[in-house]
Amino acid sequence: MDVRKGAGAGRPRDPGIDTAVLTAAGRQLDDRGFQALSFESVARTAHTTRAAIYRRWPTRTHLALAVVAWRLDVPPAPDTGCTLCDLAEGMKVFLSAFRTLRPDVLNAIHVACANDEELRAEYRRIVDEPPRAVVTGLLQRAQRRGDLREDVDIGSLLDILNAVIHHRAVVGATHLSNDEAEALIEILMRGAASDYERLVAHSRTIDIQHSLPL
Amino acid sequence: MDVRKGAGAGRPRDPGIDTAVLTAAGRQLDDRGFQALSFESVARTAHTTRAAIYRRWPTRTHLALAVVAWRLDVPPAPDTGCTLCDLAEGMKVFLSAFRTLRPDVLNAIHVACANDEELRAEYRRIVDEPPRAVVTGLLQRAQRRGDLREDVDIGSLLDILNAVIHHRAVVGATHLSNDEAEALIEILMRGAASDYERLVAHSRTIDIQHSLPL
Amino acid sequence: MDVRKGAGAGRPRDPGIDTAVLTAAGRQLDDRGFQALSFESVARTAHTTRAAIYRRWPTRTHLALAVVAWRLDVPPAPDTGCTLCDLAEGMKVFLSAFRTLRPDVLNAIHVACANDEELRAEYRRIVDEPPRAVVTGLLQRAQRRGDLREDVDIGSLLDILNAVIHHRAVVGATHLSNDEAEALIEILMRGAASDYERLVAHSRTIDIQHSLPL
Amino acid sequence: MDVRKGAGAGRPRDPGIDTAVLTAAGRQLDDRGFQALSFESVARTAHTTRAAIYRRWPTRTHLALAVVAWRLDVPPAPDTGCTLCDLAEGMKVFLSAFRTLRPDVLNAIHVACANDEELRAEYRRIVDEPPRAVVTGLLQRAQRRGDLREDVDIGSLLDILNAVIHHRAVVGATHLSNDEAEALIEILMRGAASDYERLVAHSRTIDIQHSLPL
DNA sequence: TGCTAAGCGAGACGGTACGTCCCGTCTTAAT
DNA sequence: ATTAAGACGGGACGTACCGTCTCGCTTAGCA
Numbered sequence: 043m044d045v046r047k048g049a050g051a052g053r054p055r056d057p058g059i060d061t062a063v064l065t066a067a068g069r070q071l072d073d074r075g076f077q078a079l080s081f082e083s084v085a086r087t088a089h090t091t092r093a094a095i096y097r098r099w100p101t102r103t104h105l106a107l108a109v110v111a112w113r114l115d116v117p118p119a120p121d122t123g124c125t126l127c128d129l130a131e132g133m134k135v136f137l138s139a140f141r142t143l144r145p146d147v148l149n150a151i152h153v154a155c156a157n158d159e160e161l162r163a164e165y166r167r168i169v170d171e172p173p174r175a176v177v178t179g180l181l182q183r184a185q186r187r188g189d190l191r192e193d194v195d196i197g198s199l200l201d202i203l204n205a206v207i208h209h210r211a212v213v214g215a216t217h218l219s220n221d222e223a224e225a226l227i228e229i230l231m232r233g234a235a236s237d238y239e240r241l242v243a244h245s246r247t248i249d250i251q252h253s254l255p256l
Numbered sequence: 257m258d259v260r261k262g263a264g265a266g267r268p269r270d271p272g273i274d275t276a277v278l279t280a281a282g283r284q285l286d287d288r289g290f291q292a293l294s295f296e297s298v299a300r301t302a303h304t305t306r307a308a309i310y311r312r313w314p315t316r317t318h319l320a321l322a323v324v325a326w327r328l329d330v331p332p333a334p335d336t337g338c339t340l341c342d343l344a345e346g347m348k349v350f351l352s353a354f355r356t357l358r359p360d361v362l363n364a365i366h367v368a369c370a371n372d373e374e375l376r377a378e379y380r381r382i383v384d385e386p387p388r389a390v391v392t393g394l395l396q397r398a399q400r401r402g403d404l405r406e407d408v409d410i411g412s413l414l415d416i417l418n419a420v421i422h423h424r425a426v427v428g429a430t431h432l433s434n435d436e437a438e439a440l441i442e443i444l445m446r447g448a449a450s451d452y453e454r455l456v457a458h459s460r461t462i463d464i465q466h467s468l469p470l
Numbered sequence: 471m472d473v474r475k476g477a478g479a480g481r482p483r484d485p486g487i488d489t490a491v492l493t494a495a496g497r498q499l500d501d502r503g504f505q506a507l508s509f510e511s512v513a514r515t516a517h518t519t520r521a522a523i524y525r526r527w528p529t530r531t532h533l534a535l536a537v538v539a540w541r542l543d544v545p546p547a548p549d550t551g552c553t554l555c556d557l558a559e560g561m562k563v564f565l566s567a568f569r570t571l572r573p574d575v576l577n578a579i580h581v582a583c584a585n586d587e588e589l590r591a592e593y594r595r596i597v598d599e600p601p602r603a604v605v606t607g608l609l610q611r612a613q614r615r616g617d618l619r620e621d622v623d624i625g626s627l628l629d630i631l632n633a634v635i636h637h638r639a640v641v642g643a644t645h646l647s648n649d650e651a652e653a654l655i656e657i658l659m660r661g662a663a664s665d666y667e668r669l670v671a672h673s674r675t676i677d678i679q680h681s682l683p684l
Numbered sequence: 685m686d687v688r689k690g691a692g693a694g695r696p697r698d699p700g701i702d703t704a705v706l707t708a709a710g711r712q713l714d715d716r717g718f719q720a721l722s723f724e725s726v727a728r729t730a731h732t733t734r735a736a737i738y739r740r741w742p743t744r745t746h747l748a749l750a751v752v753a754w755r756l757d758v759p760p761a762p763d764t765g766c767t768l769c770d771l772a773e774g775m776k777v778f779l780s781a782f783r784t785l786r787p788d789v790l791n792a793i794h795v796a797c798a799n800d801e802e803l804r805a806e807y808r809r810i811v812d813e814p815p816r817a818v819v820t821g822l823l824q825r826a827q828r829r830g831d832l833r834e835d836v837d838i839g840s841l842l843d844i845l846n847a848v849i850h851h852r853a854v855v856g857a858t859h860l861s862n863d864e865a866e867a868l869i870e871i872l873m874r875g876a877a878s879d880y881e882r883l884v885a886h887s888r889t890i891d892i893q894h895s896l897p898l
Numbered sequence: 899t900g901c902t903a904a905g906c907g908a909g910a911c912g913g914t915a916c917g918t919c920c921c922g923t924c925t926t927a928a929t
Numbered sequence: 930a931t932t933a934a935g936a937c938g939g940g941a942c943g944t945a946c947c948g949t950c951t952c953g954c955t956t957a958g959c960a
Contacts, residue, residue, distance in 0.1 A: 055906095157360075265933065306915095630844060662871065696951075697910060735944090
């Protein structure tokens with residue numbers, strides 16, 4: 043994102059400006075959304091100048107993505123030995139990652155990426171991939187354990203999970219609640235599990251021991 | 257959308273302006289997306305003035321929604337007697353409705369509705385509800401026929417369908433293909449059908465007779 | 471001013487509108503000056519429509535002049551037998567006429583008349599002539615009495631009086647005070663009287679009897 | 685007028701814009717008067733933008749005053765040794781200064797200053813003071829020479845001169861002619877000179893030598 | 899130590915669009 | 930024919946940002 047060339051000669055960039063700008067931009071995204079994010083006002087509240095920001099990020103979309111990248115921090119995949127529990131826990135990864143940002147902001151950034159393939163890839167790398175990777179590993183493990191049918195396409199399942207979370211956030215203007223996440227998992231697992239009832243039973247025993255709240 | 261008060265008195269609005277503006281705005285949405293939609297340029301290309309547009313739609317979001325409402329035309333629900341075929345056909349309703357618009361445009365409009373409850377409701381009324389109503393009827397019929405399990409929550413199923421279509425359009429920058437739609441239906445029906453295999457078998461016999469292409 | 475054609479046929483004009491408009495326009499001239507006088511706001515505060523005003527006065531300059539004509543009411547010339555007293559009293563005619571209006575308003579109206587000979591004549595007829603006529607008679611009488619030199623051009627004197635009043639009002643943003651008016655009369659009469667000292671002496675005797683406050 | 689703050693930092697203003705704008709504004713004042721002076725059209729004909737003009741002059745009144753200041757150039761006071769000749773020559777200063785501008789424009793500017801004390805002071809500084817200073821010196825010299833009576837208030841005389849010039853320009857929609865100026869001087873000097881006839885006689889001898897045309 | 903290349907703040911530049919206000923004209927239905 | 934109501938095309942307002950530029954000053958690393 044940060045467009046730094048052959049550093050070495052010349053005065054080095056003031057790193058304080060980087061953080062000041064990202065902080066100010068983040069605040070502004072939180073307060074008034076992406077459409078209200080302007081170089082002008084960010085420069086003003088970060089006590090710097092537009093030029094200093096342009097030197098680092100060429101468009102406000104790049105800047106906003108930098109803010110997202112700066113904030114998101116996806117924890118590693120859980121492994122409780124219980125497929126349903128793992129899934130529920132994995133969903134938390136998605137949800138908590140998204141909950142650090144206003145739902146509409148992510149969406150707006152994405153829209154802004156619409157006409158720039160490179161930017162869209164950046165978005166996927168930063169926003170989509172990390173939580174997806176976590177759940178992918180989790181489902182593959184489940185399939186190896188025999189909890190998922192052999193012919194289930196994990197990619198499709200992930201698409202659905204991802205989609206529902208995004209859509210709910212955006213259309214409902216609120217993130218998916220834990221109950222809704224559970225309902226979603228049930229629907230999908232009924233179709234994808236080799237023996238759904240067994241999974242539920244197993245999940246109960248684990249629940250008692252670990253009491254994993256979604 | 258169109259903010260008409262105590263009609264009757266005063267010079268009536270020129271309906272030619274309505275269509276000229278909607279046409280121009282539509283063109284601009286198609287060509288350069290929502291973010292490039294400006295009252296200024298719409299007025300210019302529709303050969304009218306900003307004021308005449310403001311009189312009808314107070315913000316460009318309202319205008320864009322009016323364009324969407326003007327374009328979308330959802331056909332009635334099919335009833336072939338075959339649940340899978342009906343579903344596939346119903347998906348077409350969703351898909352064709354969305355395919356008349358750039359995927360990112362819908363999303364951008366939605367983002368713009370984020371901070372306005374009334375506008376968001378309008379969006380739902382125009383964009384979400386019509387195709388949703390079609391598929392709702394369709395799934396209820398299937399449930400009455402005994403093709404869907406009694407305990408399946410139709411609302412949840414619809415949420416998923418809706419979400420996947422929207423998300424794919426937006427994140428993938430492309431609308432859901434027919435194959436993907438079929439894969440999605442399979443996953444969901446495996447979990448929701450009382451006897452999925454029977455549905456598939458029945459679908460085959462119908463397919464031969466009616467050759468319903470998705 | 472009022473542009474009434476061949477009245478007789480059709481619905482008659484509502485005279486209430488005339489007064490309502492003149493009142494509203496007058497208020498607006500008093501409060502915010504000529505430049506802020508708009509058909510729009512006058513129509514609004516007079517609870518009528520622009521068209522009804524246009525029917526009566528074609529431009530806001532005509533309207534403003536109508537307000538002035540409606541207000542100004544010049545009293546007849548005094549005749550005390552004392553030239554200086556008469557003059558002082560005559561000045562009151564000028565001053566009181568102007569004091570019913572904001573100084574800048576008259577000036578602004580005049581500017582607005584600059585490019586319209588007919589309108590300028592109207593202005594002269596309404597604003598300049600009445601007080602001028604009063605003082606003209608007064609000076610002619612003085613000249614007949616032998617108080618003014620035979621070779622004094624009364625027109626020039628009037629020009630000067632008129633000018634000083636106008637200019638002071640406009641440049642000083644305040645109307646001429648009575649003391650200043652007296653000083654002005656002194657300067658002019660010193661040059662124009664056949665025997666200034668005698669006039670002053672005469673004025674003193676009259677003053678005692680009539681105590682004419684300026 | 686020109687609102688330049690802590691000069692030194694930042695990109696310096698393009699002085700070409702200053703002159704282009706003043707030229708364009710001057711042209712517009714000459715052609716269509718003050719009321720037709722708009723930032724929009726000035727920007728257009730000066731091939732620049734409204735913002736660049738706003739940066740220099742906050743209102744069109746300031747702009748118009750800047751045009752006046754840019755144009756007026758008052759020559760120093762004459763000293764011929766003949767009071768009447770000096771006065772006549774001094775009047776030329778007033779007159780030529782005002783003749784570079786449409787009479788109604790000055791007036792309109794003044795009206796626009798009506799509600800702004802600071803602006804009105806600016807107007808006085810630019811328009812009134814310079815010629816006034818010239819004639820003040822001239823009359824003081826005459827008084828020292830004994831040509832003017834000791835008890836004559838020079839300020840009052842100046843007020844009158846100033847007023848008549850302004851008023852005639854504005855009300856008559858034309859500047860004072862030379863003959864009228866002479867008549868005015870005569871009236872005032874008759875009242876103010878210690879010996880008017882002597883001044884006239886002296887003036888004749890000078891006239892022959894220098895032939896000062898008014 | 900002094901050169902040079904960049905960073906930096908300040909702020910002007912030509913632009914585009916905003917949302918508002920008023921203009922003077924018109925169309926309609928009601929009086 | 931006038932009225933209230935209100936739409937019409939048009940023009941200008943003053944503001945906000947855009948992305949670029951020109952300055953003079955600061956801050957390094959390299960010679």
